[in-house]
Amino acid sequence: xxxxxxxxxxxxxxxxxxxxxxxxxxxxxxxxxxxxxxxxxxxxxxxxxxxxxxxxxxxxxxxxxxxxxxxxxxxxxxxxxxxxxxxxxxxxxxxxxxxxxxxxxxxxxxxxxxxxxxxxxxxxxxxxxxxxxxxxxxxxxxxxxxxxxxxxxxxxxxxxxxxxxxxxxxxxxxxxxxxxxxxxxxxxxxxxxxxxxxxxxxxxxxxxxxxxxxxxxxxxxxxxxxxxxxxxxxxxxxxxxxxxxxxxxxxxxxxxxxxx
Numbered sequence: 001x002x003x004x005x006x007x008x009x010x011x012x013x014x015x016x017x018x019x020x021x022x023x024x025x026x027x028x029x030x031x032x033x034x035x036x037x038x039x040x041x042x043x044x045x046x047x048x049x050x051x052x053x054x055x056x057x058x059x060x061x062x063x064x065x066x067x068x069x070x071x072x073x074x075x076x077x078x079x080x081x082x083x084x085x086x087x088x089x090x091x092x093x094x095x096x097x098x099x100x101x102x103x104x105x106x107x108x109x110x111x112x113x114x115x116x117x118x119x120x121x122x123x124x125x126x127x128x129x130x131x132x133x134x135x136x137x138x139x140x141x142x143x144x145x146x147x148x149x150x151x152x153x154x155x156x157x158x159x160x161x162x163x164x165x166x167x168x169x170x171x172x173x174x175x176x177x178x179x180x181x182x183x184x185x186x187x188x189x190x191x192x193x194x195x196x197x198x199x200x201x202x203x204x205x206x207x208x209x210x211x212x213x214x215x216x217x218x219x220x221x222x223x224x225x226x227x228x229x230x231x232x233x234x235x236x237x238x239x240x241x242x243x244x245x246x247x248x249x250x251x252x253x254x255x256x257x258x259x260x
Contacts, residue, residue, distance in 0.1 A: 003050050005064065010076055010147070012067045013041065017060030019236065025067060025075040038062050069120070069148055073113055077144040080137055081110035084177060084201055085250045087230045089117045095224055095255045096173045096197045101125040105174040105191060107162035107184065108132040112141035114175055116150055123151040129168055135159045167191035176200045179207070182214035189219055189258055198256040208252050215256055224255035 005011060005028050013024045015036035022037050032043040039057030046064060055062045067075070070086045077083075084092070092114070098104055098121045109115055109132040118128050132138055138157045145152055158165070162176070163184045171191050176184060181200045188198060198220070202208050208225065215222060231246035 005047055005049055005051060005053075007047050010067055010072060011046065012065045012071060014063045014065065015039075015060060016063075025071065036062055069116065069150075072148045073116060073144075076147050077111060077113065078140050079111045080140050081108075083111050083113045085230075085247060086113075087228050087247060088201065088250060088253060089114060091228060092175065092199045092201065092253055093117050093121055095253065096175065096199045098122055098173050102172040103127040103168070103170065104129070105162070105167060105171050105188065106130040107174075107176055108134075108178055109137055109141045109157065110177060111137070112144040114177060115141055115155070116145060116148060118175065119145070119150050119152065119155060123154045126154045127168075128155050129158060129171070130155065131158045131160045131162050131165060133159075133161050163187060171196060173197045173199070181207075182211050185214055185218050185220065192258045194258060194260050196258045198258070200254045200256070202252045202254065205252070208254060211254055219259055220256040221259050222254060222256050225252065227252050 007028060007030060009028045011026050011028050013026065013036060015022050015024065015038035017038040020037055024036055026034055028043060028046050030043045030047045034041040038060030041055060041062055045055065051064065051066045053064045098118065100122055102122045103126060104118055104122055106115060106118060106128060109130045115130055122128060138159060141157060167187060169191055170193055172193060173196055174188050174192060200211060212222060227249060229246065229248050232243045234241055234243055
C-alpha cells in the first residue's frame, strides 16, 4: 500500500517544540534511531506507519511526510557538479515549452537535477537525449533518478560532446549547462526543428554577452534573458515577515529560438 512507510523509503520529519521548527530528511530503517529537536524517533515506529503520522514526545511533536521531488533533489541527490537551483529549473522548463511526448537535448547532464525536471515534463512518450563529457557523471545521474523514482523510459544517456556529437534531428528543444554554449550553436541549429527552443544557464555577464553576440550571427533570436531570486517568509503567527536569508544570484537564464 502506497500510504504505508516501508523499509528504505525516503522520509521527511518536521519536528516542533515551542516556537522552534526544523525539518530533517532520512531513509527509513527499522534499526535506526533518529534524533530531532523535539525528541527521538525509532525506526521500528516509523516503518509500517502511515504517511502523515505524528509522534508526541515530552518536549514536542514529530510529523512524518513524503518528500516532494524538490526535497529529494535537494537533500538526497549526490552532487558531483555545481547544480541548477529549483527556482531556476522550473522557469527554464516553462520557458522552453516542453511537454509530454517532446524530443529534447540536454548537455551536460552533471548531477541530474535538470534531467529530472525535463523527464517529468516529457515522459512517457518523449525522448531526452542527454550528453555529458564525463562518463562517470552518467552513473551518478542514473543513481539520482532512481532515488526519486523518476520515469526513465524516454531517457538516452550519451557520453559525448554536444559541440561535435552527431545529434539526432527533428528535436523540439535543448538545454545547455556548459561554460561555452556558443560553440554548440551550429550543431544544435542542425538538430532542432524550426522555431525550436534553446535554454542556456550561465554564471557570468561575460558569457551571456558572448552567447548573445554569437547567437545573432548564426540564425537564433533571443526571447528572454534574466535571473531569478527567491526569498521565503517566516510563517510565525502574529509575526509573519521575510526571512533574513534568501537565495539570491545563482545564474543567468537565456532563452533562444531557432529561426530560418
